[in-house]
Amino acid sequence: MDNVKKEKIAIEVIRTLAGRFDSFPENSDSNRNAPFHKAFLNAFKDNFKELEKGTPYFISLSSWLHGLNTTLGQSFFEKVAHILSDGEKRSFTGDDRLPISKYQTETISDIITDLKNKEKTPSLVDENDLIFQKYQNSDGKPVDFTADVFYQIDNKVVCIELKSVKPNAGEIRGEKRKILEGKASLCKLYKDKDIKFYFGFPFDPTGESDYDYDVQRFLNHVIDGNKYLDREEVLLGPALWDYLSGEENTMQELISIINDIAKPDFKKKLRKLNEDVLYLNFENDEYDRLLKQWHLYREAQFRNEKNVKKVQSSTNTKIRKKFNQQRFKTGSTNYGEYNESRIHELLDFID
Structure with missing residues (x-):
C-alpha cells in the first residue's frame, strides 16, 4: 500500500476516533433511569459483575459500542473501501x-x-x-x-x-x-x-x-x-x-494503521498536532515522530524550517492565514477532521 493511501486511511481513523472519544461514557448520568434495560439485565448480572460501575454504566457503554458499530459500518469501512479501490x-x-x-x-x-x-x-x-x-x-x-x-x-x-x-x-x-x-x-x-x-x-x-x-x-x-x-x-x-x-x-x-493511532493517549496527541509552539520547534523531533507514527506524510513533507520561513515571510496574506489555521478541526460538528485545504495550498505554494 502506498503512502498516499495510508495517509488517507489514517485520516479516516483519526476522524473516527475523535468522534467516538468525545462520546465515550465517563459516568452513568445519561442512563440513570432505564428501567426496562435494568430489569432485563438483572438476568446477566453474573456475566458482567466485573464491571464495577454497575448496570447504568453498562447500558451507557453498550450504547457507545452500538454507536461505534454504526460508525464503522456506515462510514469508515465504506470510505476505506473507496480509498483502496479508487472507487x-x-x-x-x-x-x-x-x-x-x-x-x-x-x-x-x-x-x-x-x-x-x-x-x-x-x-x-x-x-x-x-x-x-x-x-x-x-x-x-x-x-x-x-x-x-x-x-x-x-x-x-x-x-x-x-x-x-x-x-x-x-x-x-x-x-x-x-x-x-x-x-x-x-x-x-x-x-x-x-x-x-x-x-x-x-x-x-x-x-x-x-x-x-x-x-x-x-x-x-x-x-x-x-x-x-x-x-x-x-x-x-x-x-x-x-x-x-x-x-x-x-x-x-x-x-x-489503526493500532499506530488508536492508543490511550490519542486525544493528547491530537491536541499536540494543533500546538503551534511544538509545530514551530524544529530542535525537538517530537512533532516529526508523531507525524510519522500517524502516517501524516504530506504534513511531514511540508514541515521544515525552510518551508515555514518561506510562508511566514511571504507577502501573500492568504497563504499566511492558511498556514495559521489548525491542522485538525476542533468544532463540535467536525472535531478531528483533517484540514485538507490547508495542506493542499501550502504544498502548492512551496512547489
Whole structure:
C-alpha cells in the first residue's frame, strides 16, 4: 500500500476516533433511569459483575459500542473501501434508474422464489446465465439501487454491497434481489463489460483469529446465508480488502494503521498536532515522530524550517492565514477532521 493511501486511511481513523472519544461514557448520568434495560439485565448480572460501575454504566457503554458499530459500518469501512479501490459510491436512483426487461424481472422473481423454497441452491454461474440473456429490451419496470463501492477497470464493472457481519433476518433475501436486479440493469448499460457484483463483509466473526476466515463457515452462521448466497459472490474479511486493493495482506496493514493511532493517549496527541509552539520547534523531533507514527506524510513533507520561513515571510496574506489555521478541526460538528485545504495550498505554494 502506498503512502498516499495510508495517509488517507489514517485520516479516516483519526476522524473516527475523535468522534467516538468525545462520546465515550465517563459516568452513568445519561442512563440513570432505564428501567426496562435494568430489569432485563438483572438476568446477566453474573456475566458482567466485573464491571464495577454497575448496570447504568453498562447500558451507557453498550450504547457507545452500538454507536461505534454504526460508525464503522456506515462510514469508515465504506470510505476505506473507496480509498483502496479508487472507487466510489454510485446511485442509480430517481431519474438515473436503469431499465431491465420483463424477462429479467420475471427471471429474478423466479430465482428468489426457488431459493426461498429451497427448490434450488444458489449458483452464481447459473443465475448470471439466466439474467444476462435477452437483455436488449427495456420493457420492464426500471430498478433503482445504490452500490456501496463502484468502479470500472478495463473490460470489467465491479460493484460491492458492504454488509454487517450479522445481517438481520430477511435482509439477505432483499439484498440478493437488489444485486440480481443491479446486475441485470448494468449488463444493458455496459454491454461490452463483465459485470461483477459482490457481497462484502469486513471480517469473519466466526474466525479463530483476526485474519482467519472461512466463507462456508461464515454462511452457516448467517441467517439464510446458505439459502441465498453462492460462496463465489461473497468477499469476506482479508479476501475483501485484498480484492479492493489488488494487493495481499491489506487487512493486516489496515489493522496496523489503526493500532499506530488508536492508543490511550490519542486525544493528547491530537491536541499536540494543533500546538503551534511544538509545530514551530524544529530542535525537538517530537512533532516529526508523531507525524510519522500517524502516517501524516504530506504534513511531514511540508514541515521544515525552510518551508515555514518561506510562508511566514511571504507577502501573500492568504497563504499566511492558511498556514495559521489548525491542522485538525476542533468544532463540535467536525472535531478531528483533517484540514485538507490547508495542506493542499501550502504544498502548492512551496512547489
